[in-house]
Amino acid sequence: MSLNNNENNNSRRNFLFGGIAATTAVLTGCLDNSHPFHTEESIALTGEKVKLLSVNGDVIEIDRAFLKPVPDLPTLTNDEERKGIAGKKFVMVIDLARCKNLRKCQSACNHMHQVHPGQNWIKVLGMEDSIHSAPYWQPTTCMHCDEPPCVKVCPVDATFKRQDGIVLIDSDRCIGCRFCMAACPYSTRVFNWEEPQLDPQVAEQHYSCESSMPQKKGTVGKCDFCPDMSRKGELPHCVQACPNGVFMFGDLNEDSVTNGSETFRFSDLIKDKAGYRLMEDLGTKPSVYYLPPVNRNFPYESGLENQTKETK
Amino acid sequence: MNLVWKIKPRKPNKYYNVENNNPISRDRIINDLVPKRFGKRGMIWTSILIIFCLAGAYAYYRQLTQGLVVTNMRDYVSWGIYISNFVFFVAISLVGSLITAILRLADVHWSTPLTRIAEIIAVSAIVFASLIIIVDMGRPERFMNLFLHGRLQSPIIWDVTVISTYFLISLFLLYLPLLPDLKILILHRKPSVNKFHKLYVFLGSFWKGHKDQFRINDKSINILCVMIIPVAFCIHTVTSWLFATTYRPGWDSTNFGAYFISGAFLVGAGAVVVAMYVFRRYYKLEKYITELHFEKMGKIVVMLGLLYLYFNINEYLIPAFKMKKAEEEHLRELFSGSYAIMFWFAIFVGMLIPIFILITKKGRKPLPMFIAGIMVVVGAWFKRYLIVTPTLLHPFLPMQNVPESYKHYFPSWEEWAIAIGSLAGALLIITFFVRILPIIPIYETIIEQNEESQKDHSL
Numbered sequence: 001m002s003l004n005n006n007e008n009n010n011s012r013r014n015f016l017f018g019g020i021a022a023t024t025a026v027l028t029g030c031l032d033n034s035h036p037f038h039t040e041e042s043i044a045l046t047g048e049k050v051k052l053l054s055v056n057g058d059v060i061e062i063d064r065a066f067l068k069p070v071p072d073l074p075t076l077t078n079d080e081e082r083k084g085i086a087g088k089k090f091v092m093v094i095d096l097a098r099c100k101n102l103r104k105c106q107s108a109c110n111h112m113h114q115v116h117p118g119q120n121w122i123k124v125l126g127m128e129d130s131i132h133s134a135p136y137w138q139p140t141t142c143m144h145c146d147e148p149p150c151v152k153v154c155p156v157d158a159t160f161k162r163q164d165g166i167v168l169i170d171s172d173r174c175i176g177c178r179f180c181m182a183a184c185p186y187s188t189r190v191f192n193w194e195e196p197q198l199d200p201q202v203a204e205q206h207y208s209c210e211s212s213m214p215q216k217k218g219t220v221g222k223c224d225f226c227p228d229m230s231r232k233g234e235l236p237h238c239v240q241a242c243p244n245g246v247f248m249f250g251d252l253n254e255d256s257v258t259n260g261s262e263t264f265r266f267s268d269l270i271k272d273k274a275g276y277r278l279m280e281d282l283g284t285k286p287s288v289y290y291l292p293p294v295n296r297n298f299p300y301e302s303g304l305e306n307q308t309k310e311t312k
Numbered sequence: 313m314n315l316v317w318k319i320k321p322r323k324p325n326k327y328y329n330v331e332n333n334n335p336i337s338r339d340r341i342i343n344d345l346v347p348k349r350f351g352k353r354g355m356i357w358t359s360i361l362i363i364f365c366l367a368g369a370y371a372y373y374r375q376l377t378q379g380l381v382v383t384n385m386r387d388y389v390s391w392g393i394y395i396s397n398f399v400f401f402v403a404i405s406l407v408g409s410l411i412t413a414i415l416r417l418a419d420v421h422w423s424t425p426l427t428r429i430a431e432i433i434a435v436s437a438i439v440f441a442s443l444i445i446i447v448d449m450g451r452p453e454r455f456m457n458l459f460l461h462g463r464l465q466s467p468i469i470w471d472v473t474v475i476s477t478y479f480l481i482s483l484f485l486l487y488l489p490l491l492p493d494l495k496i497l498i499l500h501r502k503p504s505v506n507k508f509h510k511l512y513v514f515l516g517s518f519w520k521g522h523k524d525q526f527r528i529n530d531k532s533i534n535i536l537c538v539m540i541i542p543v544a545f546c547i548h549t550v551t552s553w554l555f556a557t558t559y560r561p562g563w564d565s566t567n568f569g570a571y572f573i574s575g576a577f578l579v580g581a582g583a584v585v586v587a588m589y590v591f592r593r594y595y596k597l598e599k600y601i602t603e604l605h606f607e608k609m610g611k612i613v614v615m616l617g618l619l620y621l622y623f624n625i626n627e628y629l630i631p632a633f634k635m636k637k638a639e640e641e642h643l644r645e646l647f648s649g650s651y652a653i654m655f656w657f658a659i660f661v662g663m664l665i666p667i668f669i670l671i672t673k674k675g676r677k678p679l680p681m682f683i684a685g686i687m688v689v690v691g692a693w694f695k696r697y698l699i700v701t702p703t704l705l706h707p708f709l710p711m712q713n714v715p716e717s718y719k720h721y722f723p724s725w726e727e728w729a730i731a732i733g734s735l736a737g738a739l740l741i742i743t744f745f746v747r748i749l750p751i752i753p754i755y756e757t758i759i760e761q762n763e764e765s766q767k768d769h770s771l
Contacts, residue, residue: 106713118714118715118718119387119714120713120714123709123712123713123714124712124713125709125710125712125713126710126712127710140709149558149559152465152466152557153466153467153468153557153558154463154466155458155462155463155466155468155469155472156454156457156458156460156461156462156463156466157461157463158457158461173454173457173461174450174451174454175449175450175451175452175454175455175457175458176380176449176450176451176454177448177449177450177468178390178391178448178450179466179467179468179554181387181390182390182391182554182555182558182560182704183557183558183559185558185559185560185707185708186708186709187387187388187707187708187709187711189387190387191380191386191387191390191450192379192450193379193380193381193383193385193386194378194379194380194381195379217379217450218379218380218449218450218451219450219451220450278709279708282559
């Protein structure tokens with residue numbers, strides 16, 4: 001008895017919903033000019049036919065006049081970009097023994113992300129830990145911390161931690177308070193103090209958190225681990241650009257990292273070469289590991305010639 | 313008769329009119345305390361403030377069109393005088409809660425003529441604290457994101473919450489005690505000659521002076537006084553947490569909340585002393601703000617100064633004892649490096665010398681108090697600058713791969729114009745307030761004088 005009632009209720013509800021949906025559909029169909037099946041009479045036929053493959057697999061022919069360029073639409077929604085790539089946990093290993101301050105990583109990153117002149121998302125720092133210890137070159141990216149201090153302090157969720165371990169910035173949401181810059185102990189964040197100098201094509205693109213492009217005035221930017229490249233199955237720009245294979249990028253879940261030409265088992269590499277992370281005592285748990293500058297490929301001094309006056 | 317009704321008997325205020333023991337008549341008090349037109353000096357003062365405000369507005373227009381690039385803040389020094397000015401404003405606003413609430417709840421009555429001074433300083437400072445923080449934002453048009461996408465975990469959201477709460481409570485603490493005065497102001501002159509008659513009617517026409525109204529008003533003020541103390545502690549503690557929640561040397565301190573609050577009370581009390589002196593001189597209020605008020609305030613400033621000194625010792629000397637690597641560079645720069653002059657200026661002029669001036673009886677006369685008050689306020693402004701900037705110039709990783717201009721900070725003219733404009737704006741609010749409304753509570757003064765006369769008669 002009660003079951004029947006339920007069924008009745010359901011069917012009545014379905015009927016109601018169906019009716020409403022149908023009415024709305026008809027109404028929008030009548031009112032909306034952008035209805036997909038609405039033919040635009042203003043198109044003048046060229047007479048030239050183009051062959052296309054239909055969704056059914058049939059080859060069809062239409063007039064060239066009906067061809068329109070596909071509008072530039074984002075391929076991922078903001079929600080998907082905030083979630084990250086399922087099943088991944090990105091890590092980077094930077095081998096200090098291989099770095100000679102060529103800064104190809106820096107120029108590639110700056111070029112690809114159109115970083116403002118003078119600013120860098122990757123810095124190659126000349127480090128010397130104490131008076132008697134040996135100097136070395138240390139490329140410094142965003143650490144993509146597992147306990148990111150920047151994410152903790154952001155008042156509007158404009159910078160966030162994704163399930164694949166990447167910390168990104170949503171420049172459409174950032175209010176430019178710069179609390180994250182004060183909070184980051186690695187000083188990795190930069191600010192767009194003025195209107196970014198972008199190529200016209202880039203400036204017209206839809207903003208994507210994953211490519212961090214196009215950057216926006218009054219918001220914060222930083223190294224993003226290039227998740228747009230990972231989606232394409234390619235390595236980040238810095239990894240590709242480095243001729244010495246300093247940067248190794250990979251997935252902790254697969255336990256492998258690669259610089260493009262060599263691939264290592266991550267756990268073995270860290271164990272064999274005594275990998276470490278920066279400022280472990282702060283508890284930020286970075287995703288970037290460093291291999292100490294021992295058995296170096298180049299002497300420290302060979303990197304000095306790349307120190308220009310301005311950027312020293 | 314309505315006017316002299318009140319809820320609880322208050323102790324007569326023996327500090328009034330010590331020169332001659334006769335109480336001042338009701339009409340005399342009203343005539344002395346109703347707002348006066350600006351004289352020539354008042355007009356010049358107001359015009360100067362307006363010019364500074366306009367200069368600040370123009371600088372902000374430039375910043376809005378060109379971006380924060382017009383400031384000299386860069387990636388390392390990402391917070392500059394806007395933020396130190398913000399901290400200064402929040403600090404100075406704390407005095408409202410001290411003079412109004414803490415002294416009221418402690419049943420101290422000599423402070424009655426100072427309550428409104430303290431409260432208008434609090435309100436104007438908190439208004440400009442909020443404005444200056446919006447000026448500091450890279451995308452001020454996205455301000456609503458704080459409410460649309462606010463994350464409760466972020467200290468900025470805490471700050472927004474407590475500052476708006478504090479602003480509302482302060483506004484009520486300014487407004488409620490004003491109600492009996494508004495009635496006096498409405499009745500004082502005929503509407504035709506009363507320039508602000510409409511405003512007074514709009515603000516206070518519902519106030520009839522009934523017993524019930526007084527009872528409700530008094531109760532509300534008491535409740536607000538209890539409420540404002542924790543909120544006041546929150547605004548400045550949370551402001552200190554904007555720094556203390558980071559890892560940076562000079563900010564990473566568990567001492568920060570108490571250090572900020574003690575400093576805030578000191579600068580607020582200093583500001584009240586300065587305002588007391590100026591209003592007393594300009595409006596000839598010697599009968600109402602007496603030397604005994606200065607004497608009492610002087611002792612309060614000394615106490616607060618010593619308290620601040622205590623927290624300064626904790627804040628600087630204990631890390632200096634250890635000289636951890638990250639702290640060392642920062643502290644050396646403050647004690648003997650490029651910030652040494654400003655640092656010792658802030659310590660001596662903003663704290664130690666005023667303590668030494670005010671600890672003597674002669675130092676607690678109006679003029680030396682005024683000078684000490686100015687020293688406290690100026691020193692406090694520079695102290696806030698020292699809290700914000702030098703820390704940012706001492707990051708953990710070396711400052712490399714950046715243009716030379718990123719490694720230093722001196723505010724640009726736009727930043728100075730906006731900072732000075734905001735200070736002028738806060739003073740302008742106070743100035744206009746004094747022009748429109750009585751800066752010393754008329755009604756309460758009448759009551760206390762009346763009590764004194766009754767007491768004299770009974771003797």
